[in-house]
Amino acid sequence: MKIPPFDATCQYQSIRSDIEKSICAVMAAGRYIMGPQVKEFEAQFAQYLGCPQVISCNSGTDALHLALKALRIGPGDEVITVPFTFIATTEAIGIVGATPVFVDVDLNTYNIDTSLIEAKITERTKAILPVHLYGRPCNMTAIMEIARKYNLKVIEDCAQATGATWAGKKVGTIGDVGCFSFFPTKNLGCFGDGGAIATSDPMIAERVEYLRRHGGKIKYQHEELGLNSRLDTVQATVLLVKLPYLDQWNEARAAIADYYISQLAKVKGVVLPKVEQEGTSVWNQFTIRVLDGQRNQVQKLLKEKGVETMVYYPIPLHLQQVHANLEYSLGSLPVSEQLSHEVLSLPMFPELTAPAQQTVTESVKQALANIYSSV
Numbered sequence: 037m038k039i040p041p042f043d044a045t046c047q048y049q050s051i052r053s054d055i056e057k058s059i060c061a062v063m064a065a066g067r068y069i070m071g072p073q074v075k076e077f078e079a080q081f082a083q084y085l086g087c088p089q090v091i092s093c094n095s096g097t098d099a100l101h102l103a104l105k106a107l108r109i110g111p112g113d114e115v116i117t118v119p120f121t122f123i124a125t126t127e128a129i130g131i132v133g134a135t136p137v138f139v140d141v142d143l144n145t146y147n148i149d150t151s152l153i154e155a156k157i158t159e160r161t162k163a164i165l166p167v168h169l170y171g172r173p174c175n176m177t178a179i180m181e182i183a184r185k186y187n188l189k190v191i192e193d194c195a196q197a198t199g200a201t202w203a204g205k206k207v208g209t210i211g212d213v214g215c216f217s218f219f220p221t222k223n224l225g226c227f228g229d230g231g232a233i234a235t236s237d238p239m240i241a242e243r244v245e246y247l248r249r250h251g252g253k254i255k256y257q258h259e260e261l262g263l264n265s266r267l268d269t270v271q272a273t274v275l276l277v278k279l280p281y282l283d284q285w286n287e288a289r290a291a292i293a294d295y296y297i298s299q300l301a302k303v304k305g306v307v308l309p310k311v312e313q314e315g316t317s318v319w320n321q322f323t324i325r326v327l328d329g330q331r332n333q334v335q336k337l338l339k340e341k342g343v344e345t346m347v348y349y350p351i352p353l354h355l356q357q358v359h360a361n362l363e364y365s366l367g368s369l370p371v372s373e374q375l376s377h378e379v380l381s382l383p384m385f386p387e388l389t390a391p392a393q394q395t396v397t398e399s400v401k402q403a404l405a406n407i408y409s410s411v
């Protein structure tokens with residue numbers, strides 16, 4: 037049995053006729069850009085999140101970019117974020133001309149270590165940009181407390197955490213602005229690129245709304261440089277079909293996570309992700325740590341059994357060539373560096389069958405048993 041880390045096609049098959057009907061309706065109606073489904077999706081997603089306003093855009097990366105632009109963060113400003121994330125997080129900060137300032141992550145949660153934030157705040161700090169990695173919510177209580185104390189904005193990177201909650205609230209609705217991605221591998225994915233921001237601040241909503249369409253409130257009158265970053269009508273209609281299933285898909289992921297935890301709890305050499313107590317993870321990834329430098333060997337042994345795994349992320353952002361100018365070096369953010377050598381994401385998607393889940397856990401047990409019997 038070959039088990040992929042993610043498979044978008046089985047979700048499509050499960051709702052195929054509704055998807056095809058809705059796409060055909062868009063094609064027949066001809067409103068391919070900013071058709072009525074775009075507003076309709078924004079309204080329904082806002083309701084799902086429990087947030088006054090959602091503005092859609094072309095990707096999660098653009099959502100971050102637009103949020104920063106809307107807050108007028110630019111050259112000379114610093115934005116506190118983590119190095120253990122996807123490049124889009126710091127790419128957006130760099131593109132607006134601001135400087136990412138890295139705070140290390142916590143070994144147990146993989147998310148920003150909130151005890152290290154205050155030491156990094158300077159007169160130039162404008163915002164904190166926490167990332168809810170692998171679907172797990174950050175400690176938003178601590179982050180909001182620091183932000184209030186220093187009068188900083190909070191931009192949540194929710195790309196991997198659509199539907200996750202912290203202290204009873206959906207992530208993306210706690211900070212000033214939440215940024216979402218509908219890339220196909222995310223918990224709510226479309227058939228291409230897509231993204232959105234959520235906010236309860238009318239100023240941010242208004243600015244993002246016109247910045248995403250060339251920076252003009254009135255057609256052919258442009259006040260400032262914007263982007264071409266609209267959500268395609270076809271993608272909006274796909275998301276409208278999928279949104280009602282999101283909670284059940286997230287519950288299916290949580291059940292797989294429970295099974296993995298029950299089966300792998302006693303495996304030597306493996307540290308499992310801790311279940312969040314103050315919120316709920318939506319398990320975009322189920323990411324274990326493999327100790328003693330054996331991660332790559334485990335990945336290889338799993339591949340031989342047909343179990344495909346992923347490493348998110350092999351090089352932390354402070355060691356990426358693109359950020360060489362920031363002058364971090366090996367050892368400056370030790371937890372992120374350690375995790376980049378230890379993390380391994382097991383197959384995780386709602387439609388992963390019970391036999392496939394069993395193959396995954398049996399293969400992990402065997403791989404680790406092989407390793408520790410031969411040393």
Ligand SMILES: *Cc1c(COP(=O)(O)O)cnc(C)c1O
Binds near residue numbers: 098121167218
């Ligand atoms: C996917 C992702 C993004 C970017 O989303 P796109 O829609 O692919 O542009 C940003 N941040 C994180 C943490 C992501 O995982």
